[in-house]
Amino acid sequence: MRLIATGLLVVMAGLFILARHMVPASGHWGYLRAFAEAAMVGGLADWFAVTALFRRPLGLPIPHTAIIPENKDRIADTMAAFLQANFLTPQVVARRLQSLDAAATLGTFLANPRGSEGRLREGATTLLGDILESLDPDKLGGMAKGALRTQIERLELAPLLGQMLGAVIADGRHMPVIESAIRRAALAIEANEDLIRTMIHDRANAVLRWTGLDERLANSVLEGLYKIMAETVVVQDHPLRRKIEEGLSDLAHDLVHDPAMRERVERMKREMLDNPAFATWLDGLWERARARMLAAVRNPQGVLAGQIGTSLADLGRALQQDDRLKLQVNRFARRTLVGVSSRYGGQIVRLVSETVRRWDARTVTDRIEGAVGRDLQFIRINGTLVGGLVGVAIHAVDMAL
Structure with a gap:
């Protein structure tokens, strides 16, 4: 599109040169000359305007050019403020969620384990399996056993x-x-x-x-x-x-x-925790739990074919058919999402702002220009053609006078 807009400007310059040498300037050649001259002015003006958004025209330090790279941080803050004010306020989120039927969606997901949702579930379980296998089993087991031991130490067993x-x-x-x-x-x-x-x-x-x-x-x-x-x-x-x-x-x-x-x-509890046999028991417990988790995530269809799958399917049908349950689930989903937007909305928009701030000016320029640059080149083309038509109109008025 940039080549087309520039080529059109070159064509107008050629027409102007041609019309200028075709004397006299009156008659049809005068209209052609006026059209080409005004089209060049319009095309050059819009080329300057479009270029000034992203860089300095011809590399000259003209004031108020290279607007986007020079104001990158202000643009980031403005985008973040716009998102928070128009999308992540509790009122806006609550209004947008009025038509959300999370219960029906979840019910369809659970009741149809063989469809596209099933493939999504299989992908998620495969990813979970890869994560479990990639983590160091000793370190992960140490964390799990340490957390379990800490909870047992904090728990007062006698009253329980x-x-x-x-x-x-x-x-x-x-x-x-x-x-x-x-x-x-x-x-x-x-x-x-x-x-x-x-x-x-x-x-x-x-x-x-x-x-x-x-x-x-x-x-x-x-x-x-x-x-x-x-x-x-x-x-x-x-x-x-x-x-x-x-x-x-x-x-x-x-x-x-x-x-x-x-x-x-x-x-007695402390003596049991200090006993080496308890540590051995914890090791065996962790190994069995890890093996079962890996077996489950590596065979999601096997898990879904058993009692777990039947229970999930029953829950999905209940979510689709039980109006009271759907009402409760949808109300809980709306309250949760509104709470998340209220509690973490500022952190979300801050993430947007800080991400854009970390980009270098060239990255910001290239990404914005890649997104809207095609339409901006249409501005140059329209400016060239509209400028030419205005030139013809001015020439007609001048001839009439």
């Missing part, structure tokens, strides 16, 4: 355990545990019945062993143990069961309210 135990007792969910423990105790006694009999025989005196009463004593002890355990499991109000429940209730209370018990639990 006490509250959990109290909730379990209140809901009656401790009874299966007690019954299971009693059954396991009975199985342990049965498995070690010979050992118990031997202990009783060894501790019985010679008279008992000579009369055979030690065997009867062993049988009585074992039968008594089996009976009390069976009754404890069957009878809901058995005294042993009540004792166990009372002990658990007292333990839950002490974990929450007894400073000595809380200190004892904290001491």
Whole structure:
């Protein structure tokens, strides 16, 4: 476009030279001369105006030229202020988001894992997998294990355990545990019945062993143990069961309210954290978690084909069909985006301003000229043609007078 505009100016100069040598200046040759002369003036004036935006015409230090490179920083600040005032204010963002249906969009995304959204999800998971593999596993694992250890150190376990135990007792969910423990105790006694009999025989005196009463004593002890355990499991109000429940209730209370018990639990926690076995357990936990994450992101379709994929699809359909859920999600999305624009709008426009400020003047000039330069060359062409037509009109008026 620059070559076309310049070529048109050269053509006008050629026409002017031709018309000037065609005397007399009256008649048709006069109109041609007036057109060419005015077209040259218009073309040169617009060439100067367009060039002065980006650089100094002919390299001359003419005032108020090279406007864009000379005012780069002011342009950056003006762009940032324009963005903040017209796009990133909470009022503007809220008004623009009135028609946003984020719930329907998200619902379509989740309910159609095989479409274009599925390809987007696969690309995202592939990128996540590449990031996980590129990071140093030792350093990343150290950060993850350090963060987990820090959270455990900050967590006061005793009140948490006490509250959990109290909730379990209140809901009656401790009874299966007690019954299971009693059954396991009975199985342990049965498995070690010979050992118990031997202990009783060894501790019985010679008279008992000579009369055979030690065997009867062993049988009585074992039968008594089996009976009390069976009754404890069957009878809901058995005294042993009540004792166990009372002990658990007292333990839950002490974990929450007894400073000595809380200190004892904290001491046990610190001893556990200092134990090398805990560090080994953390290493194994991290390796298993990392392997599972890599397997999941490397096979997104496998993950989506399972329970996770089914749950996501159900959630997507609910977002598409449940009006109340859609209303809540859309309201949350609007509030979140408005909050982001209010909280971080200044930082966003500052990023724009600082980025443009860091560009050198030539970069700014080239980018703006590359974006609008074609239209600016049309100004030169229009200026040449319009100037010529004005010259013809002036010449006609002059001839009429």
